[in-house]
Amino acid sequence: MVNLTSYLAARSELIEQQLDKIVPEQNEAFHSVLFQAARYSLLGGGKRLRPILTLATAEALGGNVEDALIPACALEMIHAYSLIHDDLPCMDNDDFRRGKPSLHKAFREGQAVLAGDFLLTHAFHVIASDAKLNADQKVELVNILSRRAGGEGMIAGQVMDLEAEGKTISLDMLRMIHANKTGALIKASIEFGGIVSGATAQDMHILRQFGSEIGLAFQITDDILDVTASQKKHGKTLASDVKNNKSTYVSLLGLKQAQEMAQTTFQSALKSLQGLSADTTLLAKLAERIVNRDS
Numbered sequence: 507m508v509n510l511t512s513y514l515a516a517r518s519e520l521i522e523q524q525l526d527k528i529v530p531e532q533n534e535a536f537h538s539v540l541f542q543a544a545r546y547s548l549l550g551g552g553k554r555l556r557p558i559l560t561l562a563t564a565e566a567l568g569g570n571v572e573d574a575l576i577p578a579c580a581l582e583m584i585h586a587y588s589l590i591h592d593d594l595p596c597m598d599n600d601d602f603r604r605g606k607p608s609l610h611k612a613f614r615e616g617q618a619v620l621a622g623d624f625l626l627t628h629a630f631h632v633i634a635s636d637a638k639l640n641a642d643q644k645v646e647l648v649n650i651l652s653r654r655a656g657g658e659g660m661i662a663g664q665v666m667d668l669e670a671e672g673k674t675i676s677l678d679m680l681r682m683i684h685a686n687k688t689g690a691l692i693k694a695s696i697e698f699g700g701i702v703s704g705a706t707a708q709d710m711h712i713l714r715q716f717g718s719e720i721g722l723a724f725q726i727t728d729d730i731l732d733v734t735a736s737q738k739k740h741g742k743t744l745a746s747d748v749k750n751n752k753s754t755y756v757s758l759l760g761l762k763q764a765q766e767m768a769q770t771t772f773q774s775a776l777k778s779l780q781g782l783s784a785d786t787t788l789l790a791k792l793a794e795r796i797v798n799r800d801s
């Protein structure tokens with residue numbers, strides 16, 4: 507097994523190159539401001555966690571990285587759109603993202619809304635037109651993505667999050683919000699790897715369980731970093747959840763218990779992997795990085 511840091515760098519590079527082709531700098535068919543704005547967010551850094559999870563899952567199951575690349579990029583496009591819209595004044599009103607001005611600060615607010623809309627719709631187009639996928643895989647991926655990113659997943663979580671603002675909510679409610687808001691797309695990333703590599707129904711079941719657990723571990727760690735990481739490292743307004751009067755795992759449990767919960771969730775994610783008909787070393791290392799990351 508290769509070193510994880512080199513693996514992440516190599517896969518990020520592949521993803522970056524593919525995203526650059528999907529939303530090129532010069533494109534006569536579209537208004538150039540739209541592409542500039544979309545590129546500002548899409549090619550503006552980020553860990554590329556979701557597409558890397560797709561590639562790693564596909565590789566673990568014996569699939570081909572090239573076959574997984576476009577679906578992986580579609581997930582990153584949805585992720586980029588969600589961050590653009592989440593930063594808007596009518597949502598979290600964050601002026602910074604990844605250490606630079608948010609899209610609505612660098613471009614007009616309307617352009618930020620439209621760039622997000624474009625990335626959302628274009629994500630479905632790139633799956634539908636991917637020559638490496640067969641028709642069944644395309645339908646399955648579109649089905650998963652529309653459910654996980656839509657009103658049964660990420661959007662539902664965002665709505666619940668808005669409703670919960672300024673209220674103290676229970677730990678169960680917090681879990682439900684985040685299972686949808688953040689967890690659903692992370693779960694989709696793992697499911698995507700299974701679909702492109704032709705995973706069995708039994709393996710898909712295990713992957714879904716693993717995806718839910720690492721989604722939760724990711725969010726608890728995000729809440730911890732929101733209060734422990736410096737603005738420089740984390741790249742967004744420090745403790746923005748506190749600023750927005752939102753309940754977090756840290757505000758409900760305290761820092762130490764939240765850290766324990768992240769580790770327990772990581773351990774149960776590892777347990778879930780047992781039984782997968784694949785070499786799980788890479789997925790286990792990625793899960794560990796998710797809970798032990800510093801940004």
Ligand code: GRG
Nearest residue numbers: 552553554555588589591592604664687688728
């Ligand atoms: C507005 C439609 C709509 C949805 C928003 C996911 C989401 C729903 C909003 C994101 C808000 C947020 C910052 C949530 C915390 C967890 C999270 C998604 C962090 C950012 O993801 P990373 O760490 O970001 O993968 P990078 O910059 O590495 O890509």
